[in-house]
Each structure stands twice: as C-alpha cells, then as structure tokens.
Amino acid sequence: MTDFLRSDFLPALPPPPSREQSWREKLFGDARAAAITLSLLVGAALLLPSVVRYLFIDAVWRAPDGALCRAPGAGACWAYVAAKAPFFFYGAYPYPWRVNLTFALAGVLIVWLLHPRGRAKGYALAGFFLGLPVAGFVLLYGAPALGLPVVGTNLWGGALVSLIMALAGIAAALPGGVLLALGRRSDLPALRWLCVGIIEFVRGAPLIAVLFMANVLLPLFLPPDWAPDRLLRPLFGIALFASAYMAEVVRGGLAAVPRGQDEAAQALGLSRVKTLRLIVLPQALGAVIPGIVNNFVALFKDTTLVAIVGLFDFLHAIEIARLDPVWAGPQIALTGYIFAAAFYLGFCLAMSAYARRLEKKLAAARR
Amino acid sequence: MTRRVALQILLLLLVAGLFGAAFMNAKANLEARNIPTSFAFLWQTAGFGLNQSLIPYSPLDSYGRALLSGALNTLIVSLIASALATVFGFAVGFARLSPHWALARLAGLYVESLRNIPLLLHLLFWYIVLLAPLPAPEHSVSLGGIVLNNRGIYFPFPLLGWPAFEPARNAFNVEGGLRLAPEAAAMIAGLTFYTSSYIAEILRAGVQAVARGQSEAALALGLSAAQTRKLVVLPQALRVALPPLVSQYLALTKNSSLAAFIGFADLMQVSGTILNQTGAALQTLAADMALYFGLSVLTLALMRRIERGSDWGGR
Numbered sequence: 001m002t003d004f005l006r007s008d009f010l011p012a013l014p015p016p017p018s019r020e021q022s023w024r025e026k027l028f029g030d031a032r033a034a035a036i037t038l039s040l041l042v043g044a045a046l047l048l049p050s051v052v053r054y055l056f057i058d059a060v061w062r063a064p065d066g067a068l069c070r071a072p073g074a075g076a077c078w079a080y081v082a083a084k085a086p087f088f089f090y091g092a093y094p095y096p097w098r099v100n101l102t103f104a105l106a107g108v109l110i111v112w113l114l115h116p117r118g119r120a121k122g123y124a125l126a127g128f129f130l131g132l133p134v135a136g137f138v139l140l141y142g143a144p145a146l147g148l149p150v151v152g153t154n155l156w157g158g159a160l161v162s163l164i165m166a167l168a169g170i171a172a173a174l175p176g177g178v179l180l181a182l183g184r185r186s187d188l189p190a191l192r193w194l195c196v197g198i199i200e201f202v203r204g205a206p207l208i209a210v211l212f213m214a215n216v217l218l219p220l221f222l223p224p225d226w227a228p229d230r231l232l233r234p235l236f237g238i239a240l241f242a243s244a245y246m247a248e249v250v251r252g253g254l255a256a257v258p259r260g261q262d263e264a265a266q267a268l269g270l271s272r273v274k275t276l277r278l279i280v281l282p283q284a285l286g287a288v289i290p291g292i293v294n295n296f297v298a299l300f301k302d303t304t305l306v307a308i309v310g311l312f313d314f315l316h317a318i319e320i321a322r323l324d325p326v327w328a329g330p331q332i333a334l335t336g337y338i339f340a341a342a343f344y345l346g347f348c349l350a351m352s353a354y355a356r357r358l359e360k361k362l363a364a365a366r367r
Numbered sequence: 368m369t370r371r372v373a374l375q376i377l378l379l380l381l382v383a384g385l386f387g388a389a390f391m392n393a394k395a396n397l398e399a400r401n402i403p404t405s406f407a408f409l410w411q412t413a414g415f416g417l418n419q420s421l422i423p424y425s426p427l428d429s430y431g432r433a434l435l436s437g438a439l440n441t442l443i444v445s446l447i448a449s450a451l452a453t454v455f456g457f458a459v460g461f462a463r464l465s466p467h468w469a470l471a472r473l474a475g476l477y478v479e480s481l482r483n484i485p486l487l488l489h490l491l492f493w494y495i496v497l498l499a500p501l502p503a504p505e506h507s508v509s510l511g512g513i514v515l516n517n518r519g520i521y522f523p524f525p526l527l528g529w530p531a532f533e534p535a536r537n538a539f540n541v542e543g544g545l546r547l548a549p550e551a552a553a554m555i556a557g558l559t560f561y562t563s564s565y566i567a568e569i570l571r572a573g574v575q576a577v578a579r580g581q582s583e584a585a586l587a588l589g590l591s592a593a594q595t596r597k598l599v600v601l602p603q604a605l606r607v608a609l610p611p612l613v614s615q616y617l618a619l620t621k622n623s624s625l626a627a628f629i630g631f632a633d634l635m636q637v638s639g640t641i642l643n644q645t646g647a648a649l650q651t652l653a654a655d656m657a658l659y660f661g662l663s664v665l666t667l668a669l670m671r672r673i674e675r676g677s678d679w680g681g682r
Contacts (some may be wrong), residue, residue, distance in 0.1 A: 026468045036467050045609050190375035194382060203661040206621035208635055209652060216648040220396050221389035301485040308627060308639075315487060330500065339491050341484050348483035
C-alpha cells in the first residue's frame, strides 16, 4: 500500500479562476492543453483536406453510368446515389405517391404527438396506434374497392420497408412492453412467470435468432394455409423483440413510482384499471421517456437485420444496388455506405436530441 | 381467492392449448415436408467449408463439428472484440471527461457518430471497403512479420513456427503462422468500434456518478491528479460501471451473430447454412439459443457472485 503522509507543506495554489475562461486559455492554458490542441490541429490538417476533397472536390456529381466514378482519382460518386435514389427509398414499389402520403401522415401524427404545445393528444394517440396502421395498410397494400391497385409485398423495399418496420415496431412495442411489464409485477404467479419467461427468453437471444424463429418456426407452428406474409413474419419478430426490451424500461419506470401513489388512488376509491391508467402509468412512463426513445433508436438501427430473412430494407437496397454492373466500383460502394450512414445518423440523432431535450425539461420540472 | 386461482388456471390452459396446437401443427408440417425431427443429422457429413476454424475442420466432417466450430468462432471473436472495445472505450471515455474542450468534443463526436450508425453498416464498411482491396496471395504484403493478403492476415504465432516465422509463399497460398480470415478481422474491427462508443458512455456515467467531494477530498489530502484518478475515482466508478459493462459484453456476443451478413463462420451463420441444407429448424435454433442463453445466464450468475463476494457490490 502506498503511504500518503506528507511531511512538508505544498505551496499555496492560485485561486480558482473567477470568470469564464477565454478561448486562448481553454485551448492553450498550460503546456499539456497546448500539446493536445496542437496534435489535434495537426491531425485535422492531415485528415480534413482529403475528406473534403473526396466528398466534394473530386466527387462525381453527374454521370450516366459508373465509368467516371471508376476512373483513378475519382472521389465520392453522388451520381450513383442520384440515379439509384428511387430504388433506395421505394424498392420496386410502383406508386411513390402512396408511400409519400403514408409517411407524410405518419410525420404529421408524430410531430403532433411530440410537440410540447400540441392539443388534444388523445386524437393523435388514437391516430398513431389505430388509424395509421389501417390507413397505411389501405394506402400501401392497396384496396381495389377504392381504386388503389394491390401491390404485393414482394415489390416493397428500401427506406419504405425500414420505416414500416420501425413504425410498426414502435406501435407494437409500447403497448406490448407495458403489458409485459405489468404482467411481470402481477400478483398472479402464473402470469408473472409467463411474462418473465417471454422477456428473458427474447432478451437472451440475438435479434437474428428471433427473426429466424419468426421466419422459419412461425409457419411451422401454424396450420399450413395460415402461413403469414413474408413482411409480416419479420415484423412479428421485431415487435416481440422490441416489446421485451421495452418491458424492462417500463419496469424501471414502474419501480420509480412511490407505493403511496398506488395506495392513495385506491383509498380514493379508484378501480385497479383506473389507478393504473390515471395515476401509475403516466408517472411511470414519464419517468423513463429517455429510455423509451433510446429503445426506439436501437429499434431503428435493428431494422437493418431484416435483410437476413430476405427483405429489402434501406441498407440492403444499397447493398444490392452496389452489385449492378453499370454502377460497380469500390468508390461507388463507399459512397453508398456514406449515404446510408448519413440516413441512419440523421434519424437516430434527431431522436436522441429529442430525448435529451425532454430529459432536461423533466429534470427541471422535478426540481 | 377462488377468482385468482380460476384466472391462473385459465391462463395456464390457454398457454398449454397454444403449445399443444403449435406442436400438432409442427408435427403435421414437419411430416408433410419430410424434415428430420431428431438430432441424428448432427452426425451426417456437412459438405461445406468454413473460412475460419479453431479446431481442425474439413467439409467431410459432420454437422455437429461444424456447429462446434461455429460456436468457438463466436466465442473467440466476442472475446477479442470485448477486450479491444474495452481499451478503446476507456480511452475515449477518459478523453470525453478531459478538461480540454476540443478533446472532449472530439470524443463526443466519436461516440455520437459511431453508436448512431447500425452495426451492420460498420461490418459491411470494414469488410468491403478496407479488406477487399487487399492483394492476392502472390502479391502478399509483409508488415513487420505480419503478412497481409486477401486470404487473411497471417500473424507469427509461437506454436506455428514462431519466431522463425517465414511464411512459405507460393502463387496460391501462404503457409504457417496464425491466419485471421478477412471476415474475422472485419467482425472484430466492426464490433470493437461500435461497442467502444457504448463503453465510453458507460465509463463516463460511472465517473460522473462518483461524488465530487471524493476527488476534491483526495486532492486536498495532497494526492496528485493522476493518483486521485487511479486510487479514488476509478475504483468507485468501476463499481458503478460493472453491471452495464457486463451487459454490454453480452450484447456484443449477441451482436456477433451479424457475422452471417459478411459470411464469417460463426454459430449463427453455420446454423443458417445447416438449416438451409437439412431444414432442421427446431434443432439448429435450439443449439443457437443454448449458447447465447447459456452464456448470458452464466455471465449474470458470475457477476452476482463477484458483486456479493468482494467489496465491489453493495455498500
């Protein structure tokens, strides 16, 4: 063990800075800070110019095919992204307007739900969890009675599939997670063990295994003529997976609600259901909104895995487009990945930024 | 009271009914499609090769040996990636806590950008963009004893001809040394960088959970900044960080199943191939679950013991 007894006094330290440090003090305050700043600057000077060159100066913005992008010294191939954009976003779906309308509807509902000054959120909630699935099904799959030709799910692809998976996963995971979490703390042992079993089994498995199970075992366990659609099977797997993770987040929220709240509500004569709906759940869910949003971020990233069961999500569409002989080339592949990274980064950062802002607001409200 | 019992019995009956129906359907479906229902297929010849195997394996070996080899690949890749991710994650986590404004911001940028990109994209990036341009075996590049080509990365290794490791090169192959397949290298790189961003956040949360008074008291006692970090802050921070760290290692192990996408022969990829060849879905998925589930149960039990046994756990 080290000995920490001092025999001599240290010289007195200077008083702590009483004002905000200036930029120069922040970056070059002492030798250490100056050394770090200088090495960072050198690194940036070495790296940034080539990145900018690659992304903008040497980039190919317009080209009929991949020949220009395959030329030595060519940078990012934005022409490829422009040429393949319809495939990236819609797959082989023949009517882009139906997709656009569906997601515009979803966007409006989401903004309405999340906006701090939105009114009558009950309607928005009902619209998102009940109206949107129906409207989405009619618009995307089609309804011949309404003059919308049926589009088989084998034509769906690209960002369309990614967003459907994410939205349906969110719409299923929130109620599913709440039900599983409530079941987990039920005082009926049979129900409790069933919920614990489902949650722990799903959380112990990788998502790929769950998707495999949904894809291969679901048709095995159902009567032969009930075989679900190829889009529905992975959707079921994703919903189950997300629900199990959501249940753990909700459980944390339920544990954070003081017991007295529950008891006071019952003392006031509220029924069990009303106690849950009006007293416990609002507090429990409110306490874990950041965790819920983080789960949504993870869910959105996980939608890339549906490619394992043969669906064309956004990333898989980029993977496939890369193999087109007209547009094959190492720089073209890299450009596709940069585009995909920007797509996922944009969505996920927006969600996390919202969660952070909400967290700050909640913390301020609690103080 | 009787209502509770009745409710539970109803629930159990419902679950039993569902299982029973699923079982009957599965039986009928399996018979109709001529799918094996026992584990006997494990002893049949596999007939496919693996790009990386810890134990000797050839396409003439059995399905069972292929599964074992895949399981070992999963474990070894997860182990290496966990160790590397911890090193990188701690470095970035400390950088993020640095008083230096620019360094902390740069580490923040690293964390936010890496963890908001799907792991699959990380893996595809490492596999195709960085490893595919490696030269063919006849043009192998040698870097300080490590030989690189598109068949893999060859490390000098004690049991396999080290220190006199001079790979025998011919037009087709490099002999000797420890070969790391490009797929395995891409897996390790992708898992390492993706997970390191999560570990950096865990470390940061752990350090920030240590009361400010602790480090102030240590500084007042005359400890240097480095001593304060090492002897006072870090032990307490690690205590907070251990449970999320362990669950992150488990997540990494489960994430290693993404190997199927880039063709690395881990358990998931091997069982996927077997599933396609034999149709034995129930058995192969049971084998997968046994490894992943068993591993997480084992790790959690171990962690509980560590927490209880040493002064790490409850205060």
